[in-house]
Amino acid sequence: MPYARDMPSDAAPLPRGPYAKSAARRAEIIATATLVFGTHGYRGGSLRQIAKQLDLGLTTVMHHFPTKVSLLAAVLEQEDAADTDFSARSARDGFIPSVLAIVERNLERRELVRMFSIVSAEATHPEHEAHAWLLERYRAVTETYTAAIADDRDRGRIRTDADPAALAGLVISGWEGIQIRWLTDDTDPVAAMRLLLEGLLHPAPEL
Amino acid sequence: MPYARDMPSDAAPLPRGPYAKSAARRAEIIATATLVFGTHGYRGGSLRQIAKQLDLGLTTVMHHFPTKVSLLAAVLEQEDAADTDFSARSARDGFIPSVLAIVERNLERRELVRMFSIVSAEATHPEHEAHAWLLERYRAVTETYTAAIADDRDRGRIRTDADPAALAGLVISGWEGIQIRWLTDDTDPVAAMRLLLEGLLHPAPEL
Numbered sequence: 001m002p003y004a005r006d007m008p009s010d011a012a013p014l015p016r017g018p019y020a021k022s023a024a025r026r027a028e029i030i031a032t033a034t035l036v037f038g039t040h041g042y043r044g045g046s047l048r049q050i051a052k053q054l055d056l057g058l059t060t061v062m063h064h065f066p067t068k069v070s071l072l073a074a075v076l077e078q079e080d081a082a083d084t085d086f087s088a089r090s091a092r093d094g095f096i097p098s099v100l101a102i103v104e105r106n107l108e109r110r111e112l113v114r115m116f117s118i119v120s121a122e123a124t125h126p127e128h129e130a131h132a133w134l135l136e137r138y139r140a141v142t143e144t145y146t147a148a149i150a151d152d153r154d155r156g157r158i159r160t161d162a163d164p165a166a167l168a169g170l171v172i173s174g175w176e177g178i179q180i181r182w183l184t185d186d187t188d189p190v191a192a193m194r195l196l197l198e199g200l201l202h203p204a205p206e207l
Numbered sequence: 208m209p210y211a212r213d214m215p216s217d218a219a220p221l222p223r224g225p226y227a228k229s230a231a232r233r234a235e236i237i238a239t240a241t242l243v244f245g246t247h248g249y250r251g252g253s254l255r256q257i258a259k260q261l262d263l264g265l266t267t268v269m270h271h272f273p274t275k276v277s278l279l280a281a282v283l284e285q286e287d288a289a290d291t292d293f294s295a296r297s298a299r300d301g302f303i304p305s306v307l308a309i310v311e312r313n314l315e316r317r318e319l320v321r322m323f324s325i326v327s328a329e330a331t332h333p334e335h336e337a338h339a340w341l342l343e344r345y346r347a348v349t350e351t352y353t354a355a356i357a358d359d360r361d362r363g364r365i366r367t368d369a370d371p372a373a374l375a376g377l378v379i380s381g382w383e384g385i386q387i388r389w390l391t392d393d394t395d396p397v398a399a400m401r402l403l404l405e406g407l408l409h410p411a412p413e414l
Binding site for chain 2: 039040041043044114117118120121122123124125131134135138162166167169170172173174175176177178180181183184185187191192195196199200
């Protein structure tokens with residue numbers, strides 16, 4: 001998924017001229033696709049629907065994203081970019097506060113979270129276009145969280161003797177369900193995640 | 208959702224004659240709808256698609272289910288019926304073994320679980336046809352599990368001092384995520400749920 005490298009980030013100077021216009025159009029298409037996939041699922045959504053919501057021709061959308069799956073890749077890429085420095089943050093602030101910071105940030109990205117919830121459920125199917133992405137996401141996040149939990153234990157920040165990889169899996173799975181619940185009836189996901197993390201990881205009292 | 212009352216259960220004698228044929232056809236449509244909604248979501252699936260997979264005319268399907276939403280109600284009803292005696296089982300066997308028994312039973316209902324995962328994620332939307340169902344499901348299951356956890360604590364089976372309602376919420380949410388993980392890469396959901404339940408509820412050693 002090389003798409004994100006072409007996008008202006010908050011830190012980089014904004015491109016100007018025709019490139020800027022093209023980048024803005026791409027960003028607009030991705031934002032609308034996030035809403036459409038987050039309502040109808042990836043399978044239920046279509047490029048035509050996305051074009052229509054933007055009042056664009058289908059060919060304009062297809063100029064940027066020739067296939068629905070290329071647009072899916074760009075939509076899914078929105079999460080990956082956000083979490084590249086997790087390990088460093090966890091080493092500095094601890095695993096529990098670092099996870100809770102993401103849960104809190106997600107409060108402002110409701111439709112993005114909904115899109116991830118729906119596409120993940122769809123992508124459990126081995127033949128789904130995002131199945132490989134979902135497998136790799138579980139693998140990568142489990143690896144990162146396992147190392148962060150082991151590190152926190154070694155530093156005495158948490159006092160669990162369960163297997164760090166199994167705990168990482170429970171944190172990831174619990175989080176998924178907690179976000180679905182939040183999307184449904186606004187049950188506070190930060191409070192729920194805090195209770196889950198403290199219940200499973202036993203933070204040292206002074207933290 | 209009054210549909211389930213018309214269906215023969217395992218315990219009741221099977222109906223005969225034209226009624227039996229009609230009931231079999233309904234069951235067949237529900238089973239196929241479970242697969243279609245579990246692949247394309249409710250929004251991405253259609254009565255036409257379901258009819259086609261069964262090699263039936265659309266009018267035949269619509270004779271049994273005049274609208275897609277009436278079929279959704281019947282599809283969702285499949286879960287509710289299975290859990291009516293949870294409180295009695297939990298009082299007898301304890302909350303943790305009773306939950307684990309359902310997780311184990313679900314190992315044989317993979318496509319049903321997948322359909323529930325996808326439709327639940329879709330139904331987080333307030334305008335989704337199953338949103339009221341999802342709200343009521345959370346409410347009812349939380350109520351049942353809260354009472355069962357409090358009861359187990361009063362009997363000394365578990366030793367947690369966290370709020371039973373908050374714990375019930377975490378069990379339900381964790382379970383949802385654990386099932387999505389299982390559907391994706393076959394991570395053992397029974398082992399994961401056991402670790403989650405024991406980590407959160409602290410069963411008394413002899414149990």
